[in-house]
Amino acid sequence: DAKTTQPPSMDCAEGRAANLPCNHSTISGNEYVYWYRQIHSQGPQYIIHGLKNNETNEMASLIITEDRKSSTLILPHATLRDTAVYYCIVRIYTDKLIFGTGTRLQVFP
């Protein structure tokens, strides 16, 4: 599985958009980009995934660059409950998730 690089931490004001970047420059054509988050000591929670098109669901939007070497997770209106560690993962057809160190997002009032 391709390796991902994320900033270790980010801050965001409540109500503002949180944009979390991820680099996956060695991604191959059949690898998907997945995002999970983990709120303190709970199990990771699935957020969104995509292959090459931008995706949106009720939680977030995922923007993948045309060359697929990087992506951005967007939380449009961050709340205090969005404070968590966010993991960007690339995976192929397997349930084996390779977690990196993630980005610790702190949403402040």
Add this chain to the structure above:
Amino acid sequence: KAGVTQTPRYLIKTRGQQVTLSCSPISGHRSVSWYQQTPGQGLQFLFEYFSETQRNKGNFPGRFSGRQFSNSRSEMNVSTLELGDSALYLCASSSEVTSGRLREQFFGPGTRLTVL
């Protein structure tokens, strides 16, 4: 639908003992994966079971083992516990693939194991 459940939630053992952790997947899910989370190593994949067969294995010593039953419930076992086995053990389940989409994994709350 009930989520993934793990028992027990907390466990304290001493070095040299063995431990068995249990995971009940979401109803209808046939794939169960296990992960270990420690402050030093982060989240690491242990193994994955599908229809009672181990399909994927991470880079852990043979002291870590698992199995899956016909009802998809899974157990993992750690023998001869070491201090470094203290961790949050997470179980995740997923369903069959539909329409070629990769399936989401749903995680349980974890079992926090402390080895003294």
